[in-house]
Amino acid sequence: LNVVVVIVFLLGSDSLPTLGASEVSADGLVNEEVKRTVDLSTHLAKITAEIVLSNQGHSAVQSFMLAVEADLAPHLAYIGASVKGDEEEDGTLELQQTTIPGQSGQFYKVQLPSTLAAGAQLKAKVEMTFSHVLKPFPTQITQAERQLVVFQGNHYLYSPYPTRSQTTRVRLASKTVESYTKLGNPSKNDEIVEYGPFRDVAPFSEDTMKIHYENNTPFLTISSITRTIEVSHWGNIAVEETIDLRHTGAVLKGPFSRYDYQRQSDSGISSVKSFKTILPASAQDVYYRDEIGNISTSHLQVLDDSVEVEVRPRFPLFGGWKTHYMIGYNLPSYEYLYTLGDQYALKMRLVDHVYDDQVIDSLTVKIILPEGARNIHVDTPYRIDRMPNQLHYTYLDTFGRPVLVATKNNLVEHHIQDVVVHYNFNKILMLQEPLLVVGAFYILFFTVIIYVRLDFAITKDPAAEVRMKVASITEQVLTLVNKRLGLYRHMDEVVNRYKQSRDTGALNSGRKTLEADHRTLTNEISSLQARLKAEGSDLADKVGEVQKLDGQVKELVCRSCQEAERLVAGKVKKEAYIESEKTLTSKRQELVSRIDSLLDAL
């Protein structure tokens, strides 16, 4: 094999010795038959080529080369090749970028699954997607006008090998075509223009194909997207995408009339009103907002295998207009996080669906792993630029969560693939957060306890202390006086009962208990009174007065008791008893109310 493959990048291709094209094709590969399809029905150019490759050299080949035109190469978002076997099994092949000296463009070396023997044939399918190659022309249109775009490409397959026969079929977005190149008298049928067949095309032949046609499909471009994946070991993965969206079609010229937009169906036909974003089926708590709040014009639909968000920007996007929003949701971690002992593996999409045929100019992915994740290792599906890791602090973090940051430019739908992040995590660390909360509460309560229990006053206020002492003594006095009054009432009942039952014994015992209780209570009150005096409070006098009055009350009670005895003994008449009882009661009432007023003053 004498294919000169310079493993590139370090050396400029100009400085390399020029090698002829003949040498490149020296491995004897020939494109036997090529069917190209150029799909221009969206704002992307998707070129697929089915190539029958035959080895007409003398030795078997291990790989073959793919080429992209120099004009288109900067816009190449995705390139992939697969071998079409007989059993309809597509084997995706590995590509490696290389250069061919002396030739402009980008080149890829495709490793074949098995060697292609001399004289053998192989069916390969090559897919390329280009972004931003459909140029609006005119570049500015009014609201009523339709959007016309120009595509400039190649009539032929750009290949390092000679081509025996090829056809090119171009699919457009609409029937309206302003102009198209007429190489080889192409046939046009509705949205399809067919070129060819062209015979015996030399290697690296280029012939500009130019098509100017109407294309009103949404020319949406995500100028930048930041996708943040935050993994929590408590069962949740939070995903948030911050998206800058721009309509990259023909720029709106002149006024935007809401009236026309509402009344005429074809007004602003190239503008974008809404689009659908497909989220994973288990997405929950979806939010769609921007800097000034929730965007209320969206709808969410939960399907069996996905969650569909109808994302409607706040305003319709006309050419040149842009918007910015965030969309976020939660996922259960059991679907994406795999674990074996201390080893964890997170398998998530590096970039997810935003809208059909999406174009992402610049992607930043941030994966926030739990605090304490170590030995982080990332498997990406395609090459992606890693940035230095960052630290992220959120709820209850102490030393920060590791954040993996990666960026990539120019992505399309083909890049929706899984990334796998392996890391180690000590499960003991899960306890850290609850313990932190427990500790915080412990400290809080402990402080309160300390504060309440201990006296932090820097001065002593003797007056206040005395006042408090007096207050507590007064309270005790009040209790006792009340009890004493209760005793009298109790005695009344005893007397009443006696009047009915005429049981002198009961009366006497009642009287005795009254006497005894009364004495103890009075003594207690006197001792309290003495204490009050000791504290220097003038309340002592009042208590003394209460005592005096109480003595009178007690006398009255005793008298009523005696009266009752006499009544029962028949010594007084009933009327006289009632009379005397009345005077006694009123006297008592008077005394009690005086005691009350004194107590109130305490």
Added chain:
Amino acid sequence: MAEHHPVSDSKHKSSLNSGASYSGNGRSSTAVAERGSNAGAGGGGLSGGLSQPAGWQSLLSFTILFLAWLAGFSSRLFAVIRFESIIHEFDPWFNYRSTHHLTTNGFYEFLNWFDERAWYPLGRIVGGTVYPGLMVTAGLIHYVLNLLHITVHIRDVCVFLAPVFSGLTSISTFLLTKELWNQGAGLLAACFIAIVPGYISRSVAGSFDNEGIAIFALQFTYYLWVKSVKTGSVFWTIGCCLSYFYMVSAWGGYVFIINLIPLHVFVLLLMQRFSRRVYIAYSTFYIIGLVLSMQIPFVGFQPIRTSEHMAAAGVFVLLQVYAFLQYLKDRLTRQEFQTLFFLGVSVAAGVVFLSVIYLTYTGCYAKIHIPIIASVSEHQPTTWVSFFFDLHILVCTFPAGLWFCIKNINDERVFVALYAISAVYFAGVMVRLMLTLTPVVCMLSAVAFSSVFEHYLGDDMKRQSPPAEDSSDEDDRKNAGNLYDKAGKVRKHVSEQEKAEEGLGPNIKSIVTMLMLMLLMMFAVHCTWVTSNAYSSPSVVLASYNHDGSRNILDDFREAYYWLRQNTDEHARVMSWWDYGYQIAGMANRTTLVDNNTWNNSHIALVGKAMSSNETAAYEIMRSLDVDYVLIIFGGVIGYSGDDINKFLWMVRIAEGEHPRDIRESDYFTPQGEFRVDKAGSPTLLNCLMYKMSYYRFGEMQLDFRTPPGFDRTRNAEIGNKDIKLKHLEEAFTSEHWLVRIYKVKKLENRDRVEHKLRSTDATKQKYTTKKVSWDFKHWTV
């Protein structure tokens, strides 16, 4: 003088006791609050027992306050639950924007912030023209939370600041009422203020405005003031000064404090209630408060310069003189002369004081006649309806509370009486000042309710308690701290037995209690209803309801503002009426000409003039002001009544105030003196810029089949000028429901278009012109 302090102290204590004995008349003060939970734990906070009931009591008041906080917080969340966590209205957007600036750029950067996005081309020195308390508070909370790694967005801090502070307000109201009356009334007042609509109107979640924290600062300052008057301790007074400082930093309403406190002192002097405590409290407060208040850049030297603050200075001087005289009185014997002298001084001081107040408020009154101030809806006089709407039953009961306070007057009740009277006056002048009335109404109503419940619920207790008292001593032992009240009960039992036995008493009492409870319940229902219906609309987002009850969200404001933010040049200048200035700055992040900080009347008048002139004249003004876009609000499609056409007469009036030669209000009326947008409307109106922008292409629009095209739903009229052509403007954006319309001001044409036909060098044309000239010549010679 040395003797004076203890004497006054005991007097003070006795005044306290009078309050306490009053509460002792019936059940304990906390009766309402703790009904059914612990019959024993009453007694007011004054008995100060360290025994168990005190523990119960503090637990209970803690629980009630916590629940009041919770209730207050959650009843403010209607807007968040119905819509989202969003900043409301107009001013809050500015506060949010400056808080955002504070958190992103730091405190000093905030103080030095020159906002070139406002008042184009003048700009605004934000740090020096704003009360920074609100932003600093929110910024501080955000900073602390982020320090603890609680990653809360500053917007959420701002949205929930006012509800959180409402809880602090209810606690400080509790403290103040407790000082004035007793703990029970305090708890009631805390519950009232937590849910009363008059306060909720300014403190719902999302209403990120000065008032939200200022009412807390106001109440807390008053609490500390009452406390310092009661104790005469410098400690409390310093606390009061710090709280006053916070209030000054938060709201212009601090002027209310700096006038009310001197008034209180002055009235105390008049009432012969001067004491050393008052002297210490006021002297300290005035000096330290003055120095602190001057630290706020926006206030600066105003406290020693403007008439609003002169009353405080006057009272300070008066107090010194009075104290000096008191001192002399001890030394001199000529009593009569002394009294005369005192009378003379006090009368003179009173005259000075009253004239200062008079000047101040006539000043305010003059301000009201400037159209721009009068044009603000919240500066309108308060109607009776809104008193009832905002305060409900409290407005009826608070005079009763005031009466109770005056009946049992003491130093701090003088204060609350003055507070009530002045607040009622101010609330009557301006709707906005209803806010200062609300706390005092809550406090006094709580006093009234608390007294009533003490009276009537006490008897309820009596009916149940006597057997317990007679039979069981352990009950007494359990409630050892509480016998003070029980004594009262026993007395009633014994001495009023006859009355009670008549049987009518308890019934009436229970009926009254039930009625009161019904009133309170209705109050709670009313509060919730008002909050939910009147005060919980963010006004940035509108909602309409369909026949089937489903809800449509009209998000036009944010749609248009976001369009401006995303799709115009970063330095584009947007002209709109001043109402929308803060929103444009906050949501669209674009330069505005005028905004809600209406400090420059002539600039606003210029915008008003542009809006009310015809397109050519307006173009001149807009060119001179470098306007790129014009934003207007138009409600004709959905029937939104707060749109610019309805505000238009104010624009005309304000413009007329500054440019009376160009704009005359009468031109915009029909000869009959009506303001109409239909065919009968005045031609000046039908051709002015505002009209043209509002109705541009609206004449073609037929909203439904019953009405002709161009039917304005807000004003219920078919517009008079349907064929509107714009020459210098072009429609740049109109929101989905036409609520916001944005026009782009066209740049000058590259080359002036000439009205007449261009001179042509073509030979045949040459002939024609010569002919014409000859004809002209002929014509001229004839």
